[in-house]
Amino acid sequence: xxxxxxxxxxxxxxxxxxxxxxxxxxxxxxxxxxxxxxxxxxxxxxxxxxxxxxxxxxxxxxxxxxxxxxxxxxxxxxxxxxxxxxxxxxxxxxxxxxxxxxxxxxxxxxxxxxxxxxxxxxxxxxxxxxxxxx
Amino acid sequence: xxxxxxxxxxxxxxxxxxxxxxxxxxxxxxxxxxxxxxxxxxxxxxxxxxxxxxxxxxxxxxxxxxxxxxxxxxxxxxxxxxxxxxxxxxxxxxxxxxxxxxxxxxxxxxxxxxxxxxxxxxxxxxxxxxxxxx
Numbered sequence: 001x002x003x004x005x006x007x008x009x010x011x012x013x014x015x016x017x018x019x020x021x022x023x024x025x026x027x028x029x030x031x032x033x034x035x036x037x038x039x040x041x042x043x044x045x046x047x048x049x050x051x052x053x054x055x056x057x058x059x060x061x062x063x064x065x066x067x068x069x070x071x072x073x074x075x076x077x078x079x080x081x082x083x084x085x086x087x088x089x090x091x092x093x094x095x096x097x098x099x100x101x102x103x104x105x106x107x108x109x110x111x112x113x114x115x116x117x118x119x120x121x122x123x124x125x126x127x128x129x130x131x132x133x134x
Numbered sequence: 135x136x137x138x139x140x141x142x143x144x145x146x147x148x149x150x151x152x153x154x155x156x157x158x159x160x161x162x163x164x165x166x167x168x169x170x171x172x173x174x175x176x177x178x179x180x181x182x183x184x185x186x187x188x189x190x191x192x193x194x195x196x197x198x199x200x201x202x203x204x205x206x207x208x209x210x211x212x213x214x215x216x217x218x219x220x221x222x223x224x225x226x227x228x229x230x231x232x233x234x235x236x237x238x239x240x241x242x243x244x245x246x247x248x249x250x251x252x253x254x255x256x257x258x259x260x261x262x263x264x265x266x267x268x
Contacts, residue, residue: 007244007251020154020168029163034154034219046244046251078240079253081232085168087240098215106212106221110141110180117141117180119213 008039012083018054021086023097026075032097033105035062037086042077049074051088068132070094094127101125101132142173146217152188155220157231160209166231167239169196171220176211183208185222202266204228228261235259235266 013019018036025032035053037045041061044052051072055062065071076089098105107123147153152170159166169187171179175195178186185206189196199205210223232239241257 005251007253010253022156022165022168024165031156031158031165031221034156034214046246077244079242079244080168080239081234081236081241082239085239087165100215102215105214105216105219107215108213110211110213112180117139119141119144 005043008042010083011039011042011079011086013039014084016056018056019084019086021053021088023051023072023088023090023092026089026091030104031106032072032090032092032103035064042086045074045088046077051090065093068094068096068099070096070132072097096126096132099129099132101127101129139177142176144217145173145176145213145220147173148218150190152190153218153220155187155222157185157206157222157224157226160223160225164238165240166206166224166226166237169198176220179208179222180211185224199227202228202230202233204230204266206231230260230266233263233266235261235263 011019017038021035021037023032036056038054041052041054051064051074053062053064071093072090074088074090078087095103102123102125107121108119109122111118111120145153151172155169155171157166170190172188175186175188185198185208187196187198205227206224208222208224212221229237236257236259241255242253243256245252245254
């Protein structure tokens with residue numbers, strides 16, 4: 001397949017045509033989420049400076065914030081050494097990236113104490129999901 | 135399949151038995167790399183407090199640093215809302231996570247100026263790879 005953009009050829013999309021994409025908060029450095037992009041999502045992200053992902057569950061482009069209002073303004077797009085992962089530096093609208101109403105999707109921490117080892121929710125819900133998705 | 139650890143059941147490994155794992159520097163917040171873990175790698179990471187991944191190219195456990203000396207001491211293991219991505223907070227030995235000798239694997243930035251749009255290497259090589267892998 002010939003692409004119109006040489007820079008897209010350097011991205012190694014997987015067998016599903018997707019590349020893993022990390023969103024990191026531009027100001028705090030907090031890792032907000034991991035999602036997936038196809039070539040169209042990546043092109044649109046570059047063009048619009050708004051994060052656009054590919055929803056694997058809905059099998060369609062996912063313009064982050066289109067339902068929640070919690071869009072991500074993109075400052076910087078990075079590619080890793082293998083070309084199969086992308087890192088976005090973003091400003092997170094509303095300070096909430098997660099559909100659970102938390103700042104970051106990575107809100108569960110693995111704890112061995114108290115036993116047994118478990119994932120503990122360690123970050124607050126900032127806004128109730130029922131308010132985000134009425 | 136019955137697992138011996140309930141906490142492992144909450145991790146949604148993909149069809150290849152892997153989960154995407156982000157390593158973030160504990161001190162600077164810099165995102166260092168994205169790699170993959172299977173259940174064994176995750177258990178060993180917890181047990182040893184050293185990052186252990188699954189090498190997809192070599193199809194074997196990859197104890198980070200076993201060849202390069204650039205191991206990662208793990209402070210914190212997080213799971214995301216979907217259960218299909220992990221975030222490690224690490225101290226990176228030698229300050230080099232990337233096999234290219236750079237601090238982070240995400241050293242290429244997408245730039246539109248000068249045209250055409252291209253990935254520009256924007257981070258220095260700290261140590262020549264030939265010295266890392268003699």
